[in-house]
Amino acid sequence: MENKETIIVYTDGGCSGNPGPGGWGCVVIADGEARELSGGEAHTTNNKMELTAAIMALTTIHNTERFRGRSVTLFSDSQYVKNGITSWIHGWKKNGWRTAAKKPVLNQELWQRLDALNAELKVDWKWVKGHAGVEFNERCDQLCQIEMAKLR
Numbered sequence: 001m002e003n004k005e006t007i008i009v010y011t012d013g014g015c016s017g018n019p020g021p022g023g024w025g026c027v028v029i030a031d032g033e034a035r036e037l038s039g040g041e042a043h044t045t046n047n048k049m050e051l052t053a054a055i056m057a058l059t060t061i062h063n064t065e066r067f068r069g070r071s072v073t074l075f076s077d078s079q080y081v082k083n084g085i086t087s088w089i090h091g092w093k094k095n096g097w098r099t100a101a102k103k104p105v106l107n108q109e110l111w112q113r114l115d116a117l118n119a120e121l122k123v124d125w126k127w128v129k130g131h132a133g134v135e136f137n138e139r140c141d142q143l144c145q146i147e148m149a150k151l152r
Helices: 046-062 079-094 108-120 135-151
Strands: 007-015 020-030 033-044 071-076 122-127
Touching: 007 046, 007 135, 020 046, 020 135, 033 046, 033 135, 046 071, 046 079, 046 108, 079 108, 079 122
Parallel strands: 007 071, 071 122
Antiparallel strands: 007 020, 020 033
């Protein structure tokens, strides 16, 4: 029998200096196991790393056959990511990827990747307070710090 339980995801991204060396981390929890993924970039921004963490987690789910068709609850401590994908993106797309102030949307290519994944998957986006003792959010932050340390 196929397991249809919800996949739980935690994501985080960070930067040492903004821009500067950055890291991202995510934990994908499914079928009783927690899979950690992380990476970094030598010269990036905090927002790019937050978006990359969500993109990498959802890409992993999308590319894993046994996860197909399952709903996902994604916890991010980034209001930018959560509000961007659930609210702001509709206006950006309607306005040709321009903000309400008629400026080009920053990180448009990352937003487009995240939007495509979000359209393919059933994602419930949740905000979680960072640095508040939430186990897997804290682990994502540790993964970010490890990746940033590699680049310093």
